[in-house]
Amino acid sequence: MRWLRAFWDSTVGKKAVMAVTGILLVGFVVAHMLGNLQMFIGADAMNRYAAFLKSTGELLWVARAGLLGAAVLHITAAYQLTQMNRAARTDAYAKRVPAASTLASRTMRWGGVLLLAFLVFHIGHFTTGTFHPAFSHTMVYGNVILGFRSPVVSAFYLAAMAALGLHLYHGAWAGFRTLGLAKRSSAPRERRIAQGLALIVWAGFSSIPVAVWLGILN
Amino acid sequence: MHLTLHVWRQASPDQPGRLVEYAAPDISPDMSFLEMLDVVNERLIQRGEEPVAFDHDCREGICGSCGLMINGSAHGPMKLTTACQLHMRSFKDGDAIWIEPWRAKAFPVVKDLVVDRSAFDRIIQAGGYISAATGTPQDANALPIPKPDADWAMDNAACIGCGACVAACPNASASLFTAAKVTHLGALPQGQPERERRALAMVAQMDEEGFGGCTLHGECQEACPKGISIDAIMQLNRDYIRASATKVEVAEWTGAA
Ligand code: HEM
Numbered sequence: 001m002r003w004l005r006a007f008w009d010s011t012v013g014k015k016a017v018m019a020v021t022g023i024l025l026v027g028f029v030v031a032h033m034l035g036n037l038q039m040f041i042g043a044d045a046m047n048r049y050a051a052f053l054k055s056t057g058e059l060l061w062v063a064r065a066g067l068l069g070a071a072v073l074h075i076t077a078a079y080q081l082t083q084m085n086r087a088a089r090t091d092a093y094a095k096r097v098p099a100a101s102t103l104a105s106r107t108m109r110w111g112g113v114l115l116l117a118f119l120v121f122h123i124g125h126f127t128t129g130t131f132h133p134a135f136s137h138t139m140v141y142g143n144v145i146l147g148f149r150s151p152v153v154s155a156f157y158l159a160a161m162a163a164l165g166l167h168l169y170h171g172a173w174a175g176f177r178t179l180g181l182a183k184r185s186s187a188p189r190e191r192r193i194a195q196g197l198a199l200i201v202w203a204g205f206s207s208i209p210v211a212v213w214l215g216i217l218n
Numbered sequence: 219m220h221l222t223l224h225v226w227r228q229a230s231p232d233q234p235g236r237l238v239e240y241a242a243p244d245i246s247p248d249m250s251f252l253e254m255l256d257v258v259n260e261r262l263i264q265r266g267e268e269p270v271a272f273d274h275d276c277r278e279g280i281c282g283s284c285g286l287m288i289n290g291s292a293h294g295p296m297k298l299t300t301a302c303q304l305h306m307r308s309f310k311d312g313d314a315i316w317i318e319p320w321r322a323k324a325f326p327v328v329k330d331l332v333v334d335r336s337a338f339d340r341i342i343q344a345g346g347y348i349s350a351a352t353g354t355p356q357d358a359n360a361l362p363i364p365k366p367d368a369d370w371a372m373d374n375a376a377c378i379g380c381g382a383c384v385a386a387c388p389n390a391s392a393s394l395f396t397a398a399k400v401t402h403l404g405a406l407p408q409g410q411p412e413r414e415r416r417a418l419a420m421v422a423q424m425d426e427e428g429f430g431g432c433t434l435h436g437e438c439q440e441a442c443p444k445g446i447s448i449d450a451i452m453q454l455n456r457d458y459i460r461a462s463a464t465k466v467e468v469a470e471w472t473g474a475a
């Protein structure tokens with residue numbers, strides 16, 4: 001197992017772990033978004049979908065454990081790499097003009113922290129009901145509508161989804177490259193795939209609080 | 219041209235440095251950036267002051283000795299150009315120019331603008347070579363290499379080890395430097411026997427030296443005076459992951475305990 005230790009200890013290995021766990025999380029995020037869009041089909045469809053997920057019993061817990069494991073690895077590697085990267089440049093330049101980095105690539109760390117805060121709130125909001133004013137374990141559709149009646153909560157969701165979009169804008173293209181899966185190119189196709197994915201995920205999730213606010217969903 | 223320079227002055231590695239302002243009047247636009255610094259230094263010497271230390275050797279863009287952060291860009295504002303090949307006509311009369319050393323923990327400042335880049339030598343020593351029998355060389359055509367592979371190897375062999383990639387990277391990562399050598403040798407048949415070992419050992423040494431990791435900002439590619447592409451880093455990642463999957467012990471290869 002020493003090879004695994006060496007792999008995890010290296011910057012390249014840790015980043016590969018981030019890419020694999022990131023891709024798992026992206027898979028979840030896309031599936032979750034598609035599930036949520038059933039809000040637009042109607043209350044019955046949404047409630048039935050939620051009841052179906054709960055009916056999977058042990059399988060649901062396996063999926064949750066997998067996602068939790070992926071998130072823990074992703075965040076641990078992110079934290080440790082950030083420490084290493086900061087230690088590598090202790091003295092800042094008096095003047096520095098970035099030539100290629102993007103808003104998305106520069107906000108991966110703080111955006112990730114915002115996503116973590118969002119995750120904690122979101123689970124307490126729609127899964128356990130801890131932060132929800134009128135939570136019901138069966139009427140999922142109603143939970144969403146009532147939950148998004150609060151402008152502060154909706155604003156927080158919209159901010160978090162913007163952060164998610166930015167995170168994927170950089171992360172989804174970086175992931176291909178970290179794993180060495182892309183083709184050599186000066187105008188990489190993965191870059192466009194990542195941009196499309198970020199746009200779809202951002203718009204898909206954001207559409208729900210916006211529709212509640214506009215009265216399209218009630 | 220009349221310029222104002224803000225130059226990093228630091229007497230020795232353990233003393234604190236600071237930016238010092240110098241007026242640089244009567245500079246010809248035909249001078250190279252280093253010739254401009256020579257003129258400034260001659261004037262400093264005439265005034266009995268310590269000249270500004272900076273690295274240089276070939277002054278024709280091939281040795282990789284020169285390396286200055288000029289107005290926040292590695293090697294200055296011209297793309298694909300080393301500081302020695304940059305000319306003062308790239309600046310305007312009256313410009314203020316900030317000149318700083320490469321900043322990285324693995325590149326400690328020796329004096330003023332001179333940094334110690336021997337960390338790069340140790341990365342190369344760890345695996346940036348091939349084991350070939352010496353003696354009478356075989357006929358060059360005995361070993362056919364497809365043109366695209368030869369080109370790709372050559373693109374990456376163009377690295378002059380100046381350190382601009384490290385200087386430009388927000389993480390002070392040496393990924394592009396390391397990747398260029400791994401890719402150059404890995405593209406050729408002669409590089410195959412040590413391919414796994416090379417990726418493992420060079421990455422281990424790169425981390426050991428205290429360089430950061432790659433986060434795909436792409437700053438290194440913009441800064442590289444030889445136009446080396448971040449596609450090389452993808453190749454490095456691929457080789458490293460593949461080598462790790464074969465469970466080769468890094469210690470076994472590097473001989474470290
Ligand atoms: C919850 C807290 C999170 C934190 C603290 C976090 C942090 C980070 C950091 C620091 C990076 C590397 C940045 C870089 O390479 O420039 C990264 C990459 C990535 N993240 Fe996250 N992230 C989080 C959540 C997520 C989520 C929910 C997803 C998926 C929807 C995700 C997907 C990705 C992907 C695909 C990458 C690319 C991996 C790579 O660079 O190779 N992350 N994350």
Ligand code: FES
Pocket residue numbers: 273274275276277278279280281282283284300301302303
């Ligand atoms: S002095 Fe040799 S590359 Fe600039």
